[in-house]
Amino acid sequence: MKIHTIYSDHGFPSLFSSQILPTSLPIQFYSLSLSLSLSLSLSLSFSLTHFRKQTEKFGEEMWEKLRASAEVQDAFMTYTVYDDVITIKLIQEACKVLDVSMEAILKLFGEYFFKFCKMSGYDRMLRTLGGSLTEFIENLDALHSYLALSYQEMNAPSFRVEGGADGAMLLHYYSDRSGLCHIVPGIIEAVAKDFFDTDVTMSILDMNEEVERTGKKEHVVFLVVQKARRQTKRALKTTVCTMKEKYLSISVGPEEKSHRDAKASVVFGKGPFRDAFQPVYPERLWIEGEVFCNAFPFHLVFDEALRVKQAGVNIQKYIPGLLTQKFGIDEYFSLIHPQVTFSISSICKFINSQFVLKARREMMPRAWKSQPTLKLRGQMIWMDSLECMIFMCSPKLCSLQELEESKMHLSDIAPHDTTRDLILLNQQRLAEMELSRQLEEKKEELRILSKHLAIEKKKTETLLYAMLPEHVANQLKEGKKVAAGEFETCTILFSDVVTFTNICAVCEPIQIVNMLNSMYSKFDRLTSVHEVYKVETIGDAYMVVGGVPVPVESHAQKVANFALGMRISAEEVMNPVTGEPIQIRVGIHTGPVLAGVVGDKMPRYCLFGDTVNTASRMESHGLPNKVHLSPTAYRALENKGFDIVKRGEIEVKGKGKMTTYFLIQNLNATEDEIMGRTTALTHPKGKNSLLSRNRVTRPGTVLGSAASDEATPAGSPVAGQDSTDAADGQPSPDQTKTSFLASGSVPSALCVVL
Numbered sequence: 001m002k003i004h005t006i007y008s009d010h011g012f013p014s015l016f017s018s019q020i021l022p023t024s025l026p027i028q029f030y031s032l033s034l035s036l037s038l039s040l041s042l043s044l045s046f047s048l049t050h051f052r053k054q055t056e057k058f059g060e061e062m063w064e065k066l067r068a069s070a071e072v073q074d075a076f077m078t079y080t081v082y083d084d085v086i087t088i089k090l091i092q093e094a095c096k097v098l099d100v101s102m103e104a105i106l107k108l109f110g111e112y113f114f115k116f117c118k119m120s121g122y123d124r125m126l127r128t129l130g131g132s133l134t135e136f137i138e139n140l141d142a143l144h145s146y147l148a149l150s151y152q153e154m155n156a157p158s159f160r161v162e163g164g165a166d167g168a169m170l171l172h173y174y175s176d177r178s179g180l181c182h183i184v185p186g187i188i189e190a191v192a193k194d195f196f197d198t199d200v201t202m203s204i205l206d207m208n209e210e211v212e213r214t215g216k217k218e219h220v221v222f223l224v225v226q227k228a229r230r231q232t233k234r235a236l237k238t239t240v241c242t243m244k245e246k247y248l249s250i251s252v253g254p255e256e257k258s259h260r261d262a263k264a265s266v267v268f269g270k271g272p273f274r275d276a277f278q279p280v281y282p283e284r285l286w287i288e289g290e291v292f293c294n295a296f297p298f299h300l301v302f303d304e305a306l307r308v309k310q311a312g313v314n315i316q317k318y319i320p321g322l323l324t325q326k327f328g329i330d331e332y333f334s335l336i337h338p339q340v341t342f343s344i345s346s347i348c349k350f351i352n353s354q355f356v357l358k359a360r361r362e363m364m365p366r367a368w369k370s371q372p373t374l375k376l377r378g379q380m381i382w383m384d385s386l387e388c389m390i391f392m393c394s395p396k397l398c399s400l401q402e403l404e405e406s407k408m409h410l411s412d413i414a415p416h417d418t419t420r421d422l423i424l425l426n427q428q429r430l431a432e433m434e435l436s437r438q439l440e441e442k443k444e445e446l447r448i449l450s451k452h453l454a455i456e457k458k459k460t461e462t463l464l465y466a467m468l469p470e471h472v473a474n475q476l477k478e479g480k481k482v483a484a485g486e487f488e489t490c491t492i493l494f495s496d497v498v499t500f501t502n503i504c505a506v507c508e509p510i511q512i513v514n515m516l517n518s519m520y521s522k523f524d525r526l527t528s529v530h531e532v533y534k535v536e537t538i539g540d541a542y543m544v545v546g547g548v549p550v551p552v553e554s555h556a557q558k559v560a561n562f563a564l565g566m567r568i569s570a571e572e573v574m575n576p577v578t579g580e581p582i583q584i585r586v587g588i589h590t591g592p593v594l595a596g597v598v599g600d601k602m603p604r605y606c607l608f609g610d611t612v613n614t615a616s617r618m619e620s621h622g623l624p625n626k627v628h629l630s631p632t633a634y635r636a637l638e639n640k641g642f643d644i645v646k647r648g649e650i651e652v653k654g655k656g657k658m659t660t661y662f663l664i665q666n667l668n669a670t671e672d673e674i675m676g677r678t679t680a681l682t683h684p685k686g687k688n689s690l691l692s693r694n695r696v697t698r699p700g701t702v703l704g705s706a707a708s709d710e711a712t713p714a715g716s717p718v719a720g721q722d723s724t725d726a727a728d729g730q731p732s733p734d735q736t737k738t739s740f741l742a743s744g745s746v747p748s749a750l751c752v753v754l
Contacts, residue, residue, distance in 0.1 A: 066094055066097060069093045070092075102182070110187035114191060133191065170223060174219055188222075202225075207220045302391075304344050306344075351382065354378065355393075356377045375397075376391070376395060379391070476597070487593050491588060493543065532545065546562075567627065585622040591609070593609040615630070630660060647659075
């Protein structure tokens, strides 16, 4: 089974999100390319593709079932935003079909998503977020902030960690979407187990709407308890540390201690360089205020009352009156991330997060109100001695276009500020994303076209295989010559409609076409039931062969059963003149043939040999609603479970006198089996219903015509024009219309018209 990637609305993987979407459960796991690192924002597009990826676990059929019941499309584009409704639909349907709770499905989703991100090559990036699980979680918001440069529509959740008793910690989860917090335990437990070799158990302590945040936000508090998985590894580490301490405790004289030894003591942590490290601070700050404000052109200092005490020169440039007017910082800026109340206490709760402030448009000069408002992203630091908060920040710009729209230049950003590099690199990244989006759209178009092409190809092949044997058609498609083949034995059948010439004389052409189409459609179905090959139809003549092009030992039995089915099917086709069921004659002969493809334009699969002529004679000298057998066909069917009666010796044009037979029924098959029906719906007489269709005569007699159904001495004319003509060896009016079969001038080959 395959794996299908799920992308967020922004094309990058999200580890956590308040939204989850289908576990792309086509369920063949199709794959898209993962565009960026693992993020805690499980946006819709990503979750859709990822939902599809769960195909690997549950199978393609399950995905198709879920997709159909949820009424969602099969393919999801990486950079396309999808509605949250799709996610909810798929989760609800998965709960019903799999009989699993929503909490369990979301947790499984989280576990699998982490695995998928690792398989996609983002393992190293995630490991660098922190040296412990706590540090990992604390830096997730910073990762989201970085990703937002490229994925501007990203709406990521926020996380806050608090220490708890006995080494436990409290994880605060804030999200815009409710009810999907259960993916957090799945991902956190997988991260702890894989990255930090720790087992984690998580339980929900509280779930409510966060009153401090703007709007209605879900706030879930998890209790996280960690336990090391490998105690032996921890014991080994302790032993190594003990040995290191003993080794470093060996006394060495100062005069013997080399520079290399001093460096080793630093590396191994001996001395004041590591264990006893104490930072040294100056008695006063050796930097002038003016220099500081120019060196850090984007910074703010404000007190507990939110009064601005200090600001960088460029902030003053783009926010006029910030220091001269006695307004609070909250009147000039709104706090958009994290979305908490703009107060010192609320900021301190998220002190480890990146903060984003947005200038209020109403505080800008009227001439500037048409341009985008300034956004600042950075870190908040509380200064106890001054009882002030400093906000070290940079402009939040994603591209050169935003830089221009904000009427700013790269020179406005300090040379040491990496925001310069981020803007330039992100410009390239955005161009690559646009190219990827276009390529993905083209790829999807090609996939759809390829799917349609495969459907059309299947239709073409089906039509081709209906006109030529499959192995022959395949050779012709490959441009190969098809060699003629000799078949030592096969069984050929011909049939035609009794009095067809008279019917044509009094009916409209469309009536004839409808009658033949109805009859041939029924016959064609029987060819599949009995595995015989339809050679061709000309007018009312129908020709099939058994044992060609694929030799089989039971070719005679197959053709015989097909003939019995033809006779039953013909009763369902009405004569447009009389309104009664039509009557057919069937002739069968067994013998050798040569078969091959002739012609380059409209090639035809042809049968050559005297067997073809003899089979046509059996049909033309037959009787209405009777299956006429030649001596070789009789010997092939003898003792094979068929009821066969002897017709006697008759004169066959071009062949002389022949002793022929009539096939009555298959003693071992019911009518439903002959017709390939699954249940007996139309003929409740059961197994003997086929017997009741024909009157069995005494051996040694010749069957009369269908009109009188009376026995006639062998060699005597049979009542009715058709039988009389047949006995005299002269073609009847209805044989004239198939003279290409009965007359001696017809070549001994019939072809399939491609």
